[in-house]
Amino acid sequence: MMRLNTVASNLANARSTYTNPEDAYRSIKPVFATVYADRAAQTGIASVNVESFVRVEREPVAEYRPDDPKANDQGYVYAAAVDTDEEMVEMLDASRNYQNNIEVVTTLKALMMRTINLGR
């Protein structure tokens, strides 16, 4: 879900322009880390959590648009450093993983309900 949120933020800012390249938006990516349960070596149970968010080290592209109100003296604006194709791939992968996890939870929940009703 965090990953889908970052993709949404990145895509929302994809077309914004800036006067200074330092101010330009750079895409945000979550860093995943495994959270191991107690005695994980024996049980093998692990969850996942977002450890931190990083901004990608990518330079914004300079575009020559003298009519843009944000253009600098030379007529250039800096577009946000967001690769929309990359974000779309990211979104697909994230939503598939999300669906997968929901499916697992639904199945396990159904199994648990049947186990609770054992012997009836």
Next chain:
Amino acid sequence: MSKIADHLGIHQHALNLRSQRNEVLASNIANASTPNFKARDVNFVQELQKHANHGPMRTTSSQHMTDLPSMSGPVQYRMPTAESLDGNTVELHVEQMQFAENVMKYEASLNFLNRKITGLMSAIKGE
């Protein structure tokens, strides 16, 4: 009580192991896009044989080590057919198939247990 446990037979252990394996497989699927995560699985046959013959190993002293990863432990690392670049060895299609299979077999064990309990109940009631 042990007579009832004997009657239920291997299925109670099988159900336990299946549920443990479900948890491991769910962990794998949850970590499908975590870098450097190594997929794991329960060696079901080997674990069930332990129960069939002489029960699980027990720790009789507090100094016995219980949390060591070992080659013959219940949970082992999966050998990936194609490891991804970020060091993650979870292959979603494999995990999904294993999970589906495990859920099916869990239901089978559950059905066996259910039938056995129903049999016991009708014997008790004398119907």
